[in-house]
Amino acid sequence: MRDYLQKYGAGYVFLTPWAIGFLGLALGPILASLYLSFTQYDIINAPEWVGLENYEYMFSFDTRFYKSLQVTFAFVFLSVPAKLIFALGVAMVLDKGIRAIGIYRALFYLPSILGGSIAVAILWRQLFNQDGVVNAALGLFGIEGPYWLSDPRYSLYTLVVLAVWQFGSPMLIFLAGLRAIPQDLYEAAEIDAASKPRQFFAITLPLLAPVIFFNLVLQMIEAFKTFTGAFVISGGTGAPLDSLLFFTVYLYNEAFSFFRMGYASALAWVLLIIIAIFTAIAFYSSRYWVHYENERG
Amino acid sequence: MAGVTLNKVVKDYGKLEVIHGIDLEVHSGEFLVLVGPSGCGKSTLLRMIAGLEEISDGTIAIGDRIVNDLPAARRNLSMVFQSYALYPHMSVRKNLAFGLSNLKMPKDEIERRVSEAARVLQINELMDRKPRQLSGGQKQRVAIGRAIVREPELFLFDEPLSNLDAELRVQMRVELAGLYNRLGTTMIYVTHDQVEAMTMATRIVVLSKGYIEQVGTPHELYTRPQNTFVATFIGSPKMNMIEAVVRGGTVSVPDFGDIALGGGAPDGKITVGVRPEQFEIGSSGPITTQSEVTLVEYLGSEMYVHTRLPSGRIVMVKDAGKAEHKIGDKLPLSLIPEHAHYFDADNRRLPIFDA
Ligand SMILES: Nc1ncnc2c1ncn2[C@@H]1O[C@H](COP(=O)(O)OP(=O)(O)OP(=O)(O)O)[C@@H](O)[C@H]1O
Ligand SMILES: [Mg+2]
Numbered sequence: 001m002r003d004y005l006q007k008y009g010a011g012y013v014f015l016t017p018w019a020i021g022f023l024g025l026a027l028g029p030i031l032a033s034l035y036l037s038f039t040q041y042d043i044i045n046a047p048e049w050v051g052l053e054n055y056e057y058m059f060s061f062d063t064r065f066y067k068s069l070q071v072t073f074a075f076v077f078l079s080v081p082a083k084l085i086f087a088l089g090v091a092m093v094l095d096k097g098i099r100a101i102g103i104y105r106a107l108f109y110l111p112s113i114l115g116g117s118i119a120v121a122i123l124w125r126q127l128f129n130q131d132g133v134v135n136a137a138l139g140l141f142g143i144e145g146p147y148w149l150s151d152p153r154y155s156l157y158t159l160v161v162l163a164v165w166q167f168g169s170p171m172l173i174f175l176a177g178l179r180a181i182p183q184d185l186y187e188a189a190e191i192d193a194a195s196k197p198r199q200f201f202a203i204t205l206p207l208l209a210p211v212i213f214f215n216l217v218l219q220m221i222e223a224f225k226t227f228t229g230a231f232v233i234s235g236g237t238g239a240p241l242d243s244l245l246f247f248t249v250y251l252y253n254e255a256f257s258f259f260r261m262g263y264a265s266a267l268a269w270v271l272l273i274i275i276a277i278f279t280a281i282a283f284y285s286s287r288y289w290v291h292y293e294n295e296r297g
Numbered sequence: 298m299a300g301v302t303l304n305k306v307v308k309d310y311g312k313l314e315v316i317h318g319i320d321l322e323v324h325s326g327e328f329l330v331l332v333g334p335s336g337c338g339k340s341t342l343l344r345m346i347a348g349l350e351e352i353s354d355g356t357i358a359i360g361d362r363i364v365n366d367l368p369a370a371r372r373n374l375s376m377v378f379q380s381y382a383l384y385p386h387m388s389v390r391k392n393l394a395f396g397l398s399n400l401k402m403p404k405d406e407i408e409r410r411v412s413e414a415a416r417v418l419q420i421n422e423l424m425d426r427k428p429r430q431l432s433g434g435q436k437q438r439v440a441i442g443r444a445i446v447r448e449p450e451l452f453l454f455d456e457p458l459s460n461l462d463a464e465l466r467v468q469m470r471v472e473l474a475g476l477y478n479r480l481g482t483t484m485i486y487v488t489h490d491q492v493e494a495m496t497m498a499t500r501i502v503v504l505s506k507g508y509i510e511q512v513g514t515p516h517e518l519y520t521r522p523q524n525t526f527v528a529t530f531i532g533s534p535k536m537n538m539i540e541a542v543v544r545g546g547t548v549s550v551p552d553f554g555d556i557a558l559g560g561g562a563p564d565g566k567i568t569v570g571v572r573p574e575q576f577e578i579g580s581s582g583p584i585t586t587q588s589e590v591t592l593v594e595y596l597g598s599e600m601y602v603h604t605r606l607p608s609g610r611i612v613m614v615k616d617a618g619k620a621e622h623k624i625g626d627k628l629p630l631s632l633i634p635e636h637a638h639y640f641d642a643d644n645r646r647l648p649i650f651d652a
Binding site: 182184185187188189190191192193194195198202203206207291 | 349
């Protein structure tokens, strides 16, 4: 035991800040929220155990819960593929063109750093306002732009565009993946009479599959958790007509507008389980479409 | 089958010119080897013929069609890469069939050619494996298989054996030579290994720094190297090069003595080249010297003796394997003037005793 401590003691000391952070700021609240999801709790009075009541209500009577699920799923299914395709496109252009120039890559990454912030969400609101820059630009071509943000038919798309605009991090990962594909495979394919689209579908995509998978899982989780943009642009309520009622926005309202902490906790756990299910589906399906270079068998 | 004609071919990368106007005629059906030290432009030249590298100036014709602007796919050639460049996510069978299916060939014809190649290269039992499950030699076979199913007019090889171990390299060399004998298709083969060049080529092109130093059969290159570069590059171990001075038609070879060159050489500096097997052991030759053995490399059937001449210069001498030499032994050497090579101050061959 003494030997062990002597050998590894320092390691554990270095580990403590993380351990305190994890236990105090992550694991603690997670377990607390699990407990709270079985209670009624308004922050002022002590939590009151209600068993499965929160969950029963959610699935049986709560139409806004279903609405928020619908909005969130629509957002995930639109924004994730759009963002990945856009990121891959930009990565391919960068891979071919301005190779060594780091500043460009930093520039492309900038939206991803800014994109999640409140300031940019506000900026986005300005851009897509009915008299904002986007409609002014459309006006130049004689097109009268719709009310992007206040028309429930369009509001979600502005958020999809905001999400796509934050393509930087999947793009960088794609770029690294593209770089890892040996150039001579393309030369061999060139001699093998493969057209450029054929090279893309027969070589680039399959060899990029592990990276696509990685980005897919990451972006999917990200998309399910989207909050800031939706919150700011919908004025914190999910308006217009609940068309921006993201799951997270609904959860936030339940918790901090109506102080239904127990119910909000139950919502959070449902989101966690949904994300877990989709991640599991992605992992399961990857067996059929992801080829790993160094795997045996 | 097709020949290839290079006419004043130039390649530059921006300001840097790496191929300086090469003229070369590759005969239909020959096995031409491009050889030269690293960085001399062998791959670049081959890749220009393949259509993987743009031609900066001059023309390249395959058969009688100029192909400068023809994409690689339409030049009707196959290429084997040093790295094999097998598609890692496709089975061996798919690797072989990929090019043919791109050419929209009927399925049964693809099937026929793929299984024929598999039979010829003895890779039948590997057909459903992925490249990562193959050894280096097996990958090489698959790469060659991918080249032959195309049934092209021209095969290009870029150092295809350099990733194999020595034994396998020798074996694959024999197989490639056999393949060439059977197919009879024009082949252009890049290597920096002069043994590979000598053993496989019908003709060799020696390149250096983007210029052609000499083109000829292995025999011509070995017996009549046109300059000191070719003389030292072709042949292993290297030719011994002895600097000497000509005065009045006579060259004084240090350590050995005078050779009358009969007016074939102007006065001035000259280099006398003697291959290790061209020295004679003993003092019966026209000019002789004494030497002292410093190192013996015994190879079984033969041995290479490093020996120090009185001036301190060390030369290499070949002797039969059954000879006995030890470090420190005295070794008398003779130089036969007719067997030596002579190069002028510009390193060009002087045609002395060449007749
Ligand atoms: N893309 C490039 N940009 C600039 N210079 C290049 C490029 N490709 C090759 N070169 C230069 O061209 C010259 C010839 O290169 P090449 O690859 O043809 O040599 P090689 O004879 O095949 O050498 P090795 O035996 O090492 O393969 C080299 O000096 C190399 O540095
Ligand atoms: Mg090369």
